Every structure is written in C-alpha cells, then in structure tokens.
Amino acid sequence: MRIAIAGGTGTLGRHTADELRGRGHEVRVLSRHSPEYRVDLTTGEGLAEALAGCDTVVDASNSPSPKQAEQILVEGSRRLLAAEEASGVGHHVCVSIVGCDRVPMGYHRSKAQQERVVESGQVPWTVVRATQFHELLAAGFAAVGRARVLPIPRARLQPVACAEVARVVADAVEGGPRRGRVEVTGPETADLRVLARRWRAITGRRALVLPLPLPGALGRALRSGVATSDHPDVRGTVRFDDWLRAQTPAGRADVR
Template sequence: MRIAIVGGTGTLGRRVAEELRTRGHEVRILSRHSPDHPVDLTTGAGLDTALAGCDTVVDASNSRGSAKEAERTLVAGTRNLLAAEQRAAVGHHVCVSIVGCDRVPVGYYRVKTAQERAVTEGPTPWTVVRAAQFHELLGEVFTLLGRLRVLPVPSVRLQSIACAEAARAVADAAERPPRLGRMEVVGPEPADARELARTWRAVTGRRALQLPVPLPGGVGRALRAGALTTDRPDVRGTVPFAVWLAGETAGR
C-alpha cells in the first residue's frame, strides 16, 4: 500500500513510518518541512499533490502551541485533510488520539475530542487509535524537571506505553480495513505519576526532591480516578516504564 503519514517526523510518526516500511509499504512523509511532500494543514496547501495515489492516511500530527493554535491544526486542519482525501479517493483515515481525551476537561484534550468528531463525521472511512501517554514523554518531563533538582508531581493515574509498541499498533490499524470505531492502546500496567517519578529517580540515580502537587477541581478528580487509563484495551503493551527506562539509561 501507499500510505501517507501526516506528522511523520514526530516522536510517533517516524516510528510508524519505519514500521510500515519494514512491512513493505510505500510511505510518504507529510509535514511543513518535508523535502518531498511539504503540506500545511491549517491552509490545506500541498495536500492534493501529497495525497495523490495514496490508499491510507495516518494522521499523527501534533500541536505544541495554545489551545487555539491546536484547534487550527488539529480540527480545522483535519477537515482540510479529509476534504483532500475525498478528492484523492483515499480509502482509510487513521487518526491518532489519546486515551480518555473526552473524560478530562482541559484545553488540549477538548481539541483532541473535537478532532475525533471531525473524523467520525467526515467523508473518509476511518479508524481512531487512542494511545496512552508514551514512556518517552514521561522520561523527557522528569529529566527536564530533574535538572532543577525538584520534581513537582501531581497524583495522576497513567498507563504509559513505549512509543515503539504504540507505533506497531498504529501500523496494524493502517494495514487493516477501516474500523469505523476506536481502538485503545495502553501500557502493561497502570501507575500513579508519583510512583513513576520515584522509579525514574531510582533507575537514573538522579537526585531530585519530589514534591506533591495538588490538582483541584474536576480535572484533578478525573486524573486521580484514572480517566487516562482503561481496563479493557484493544492492545496492551508489554514493556513497563521501569524496563524501558533501564534500557534507555544503559544505552547512554
């Protein structure tokens, strides 16, 4: 198959691209700075050319700006992408989303929920792959905070997964017929973010004072109750955070 990956240079997107190439698929990397297939989701520029002849599109795009900027990229941009897919007769749209995004009332998660709605109401047959937070993201956050020798960590129930395992699940979805539904991909075990921070300190040997941070209101209640986890995932990873972190630490 010829598969286009929007955001194919990002943390997840590049791993999905590598996985699909090893399976024999022709992969196109779409991004603002792609040398071969530059596109701009917010305007739709470049999409018609980039999607010509593609069977499937994997949207692994992201936005690190404000909620309003994220909405332009992920919601309005998704509508531009779906319209271009319809013109190119693309048969399957795979949207990468977040486990529990519709259960946590904060800006970025609201945007991801709206993005999912644009996909489910759009013209292209679809699959939504909801993934839990990546081990890589937690490692980056703890490392950044650890440089200050302080780890302010709230009580948040997580079920993080190695990005490589999530990428395999996304690649599986891209190879299959459209699900017209959601699939959830999580790590092997739920854990509180404070427990994961202690694991990070123990494995890396970094000295940082861990401070509890309260999360008040509905957001705090949802996160403590496990809104970002699921008891019945479609795919459950096998690599715990501690094992992944030990491998990353040993490789440095």
C-alpha cells in the first residue's frame, strides 16, 4: 500500500512512518521540510504531486502555535481532503486528541473542528484519538524546568508512548475506513503534578514543583479527567515512569 503522511517529520509522524515501513508499505513523508515531498497545508502547495497514486493519507500534522492551529488543522484539512478527492485517495486517517471536544482551549477546539471537517468530507475516513504523548510531557517538563521551577496545575492525564499510538494508526490504515473513531490511551491515569515529580526524580533534574491554580472552565475540565478515557479501544502498556527510565539509563528506580 502507498501511504502519505502529512506531518511525517513530527513526533508521531516519524514513528508512524517507521511502523508502516516495517510492515512493508511504501511511505511518503509530507511536510514543509521534507526533501522529497515538500507540501504546505496553509497554501496547498505540493499536495497534488505528493498524493498522486496514494491509497491512504495519514494526517499527523500539527501547529507550531495555537494562533496558527485553525489555519493548519482546519483549513489545512480542507485543502488536504480536496487534494485527496482529486487524486482518488480511498482512506483518510486523522490523528486527534481524546476529549478535544470537551477541553475549552483554542488548540483543542481546532482539533474538534478538524474532526468535523473530516467527517463531513467525501473521502472515507477514520479518526484516531490519542491521549497525551510521553514524549511531549517530558519535553514540556524539560522546557519549563530550565528555570528550576515547575508551575503545574491539577489535571488528570493518561499519557501514552508515541510508538504505541503509531501502531494503532498503522492498524487503522490497514483496516480500511470505518467512518468512526478509535481511542488509544496510556495504561494509567495520574495527576499532572505526580507525573512532574516522577519526571524530576527519574531524570535527576532539580526543579521545584509549584502548584499552579487553574480557575474557570478549563481548570474544572482538566481536573475532572476529560482528557482521559475509561474505556479506550486500545490501552497502551508502557507507563510514563518506564518510558522515562528507558530514555534515562541512569534514572532512579525508586519513584512511586
């Protein structure tokens, strides 16, 4: 099968490309920086050439900032789907976020709107919703922790390894369009502050975890666990602690 991955140089896109190649598929990596299939979702440049002859498109694109989310995720999806329809693509796999329609944040609203664009389009589709990636959590803690302070709000999360999400996306590709959603989560639910303390202990980074009040609808939503799923279609097996230790060979093992 010939598969194009929009956002194929990103965190999930790279894992998905490797997973699909490992299963014997031909993969085209699409992005603004791709050496072979350079495309721009904000303009549609390069899409027609990149999608020619493709059976399936995986949209793992992302936005570098919340301000650009609607332009890339929503309008970009419209351009991508139009190009797919013109090229005869038979399946569109959209990667989204668990609870995006219940988290009152601009980026999540754009993801929910992106899903609606996909669902109303002419190309048969599957939406794969995932919880927060271990990779993005760790990168966020590292970036904020440079000041040796981690201001963290209360939030129930269910982080998952990106490689496990990539396998679910690849399964969706091979399973064909279902015009429905597949949810994939991590194996455990934990408060964001607990995860921050685990990150600090395992990596050996010195940073004070400072409780950050998050009032209003967003705070209530995150504390209530809207970004988690009690009954996902696929539950990953790699815990955040174990994933961190694999990335940090000298990491401590006494974290609970």
